[in-house]
Amino acid sequence: AQSVTQPDIHITVSEGASLELRCNYSYGATPYLFWYVQSPGQGLQLLLKYFSGDTLVQGIKGFEAEFKRSQSSFNLRKPSVHWSDAAEYFCAVGDGGATNKLIFGTGTLLAVQP
Amino acid sequence: SQTIHQWPATLVQPVGSPLSLECTVEGTSNPNLYWYRQAAGRGLQLLFYSVGIGQISSEVPQNLSASRPQDRQFILSSKKLLLSDSGFYLCASWAQGALGANVLTFGAGSRLTVL
Numbered sequence: 001a002q003s004v005t006q007p008d009i010h011i012t013v014s015e016g017a018s019l020e021l022r023c024n025y026s027y028g029a030t031p032y033l034f035w036y037v038q039s040p041g042q043g044l045q046l047l048l049k050y051f052s053g054d055t056l057v058q059g060i061k062g063f064e065a066e067f068k069r070s071q072s073s074f075n076l077r078k079p080s081v082h083w084s085d086a087a088e089y090f091c092a093v094g095d096g097g098a099t100n101k102l103i104f105g106t107g108t109l110l111a112v113q114p
Numbered sequence: 115s116q117t118i119h120q121w122p123a124t125l126v127q128p129v130g131s132p133l134s135l136e137c138t139v140e141g142t143s144n145p146n147l148y149w150y151r152q153a154a155g156r157g158l159q160l161l162f163y164s165v166g167i168g169q170i171s172s173e174v175p176q177n178l179s180a181s182r183p184q185d186r187q188f189i190l191s192s193k194k195l196l197l198s199d200s201g202f203y204l205c206a207s208w209a210q211g212a213l214g215a216n217v218l219t220f221g222a223g224s225r226l227t228v229l
Contacts, residue, residue: 106156
């Protein structure tokens with residue numbers, strides 16, 4: 001069965017600093033991988049996704065993620081964090097099958113300090 | 115692109131009362147539809163999904179049920195709410211996005227508090 005682990009529950013970074021959020025997945029075949037962001041009390045917005053091809057994926061809002069099969073990881077990065085990036089971030093894995101079910105991690109809450 | 119409408123946005127219900135949360139989708143046809151629940155500190159738990167009208171699959175045993183009476187309508191229900199049903203419920207739709215890329219799109223959510 002698919003599973004996703006986000007080992008960092010809460011991260012605080014200074015505005016302008018770089019950011020890396022960790023995501024590890026468990027899946028037997030080539031996974032479909034996603035990062036979503038959620039602002040308080042809101043739904044989830046897709047940041048980026050990986051289906052195949054180039055393992056470095058660019059997303060919206062200056063985010064990128066790198067798929068590393070050998071490490072079963074799909075870490076999210078941003079070179080310079082803005083105060084508006086404070087939110088909760090979710091990594092998800094899907095099998096791309098007929099049901100297209102996504103399994104989500106427990107999320108990482110990002111705080112940005114001035 | 116698809117748009118997902120959920121209502122009500124906020125709901126406070128007593129234990130033992132019934133529940134109906136509604137989700138409708140615009141901008142696509144024959145989508146896969148999903149209900150997720152988000153409880154504090156527990157991420158998103160997939161409750162139900164549907165690949166077509168009248169077709170419902172349950173992911174976890176619970177006090178809730180789902181129905182899909184129309185192609186773009188997905189309803190989450192309960193006959194008698196429990197305290198543990200409190201949470202943030204998100205409806206999602208999987209459909210073809212721009213350039214043929216599959217996308218899972220979420221509604222704004224319904225926050226349920228059971229007292």
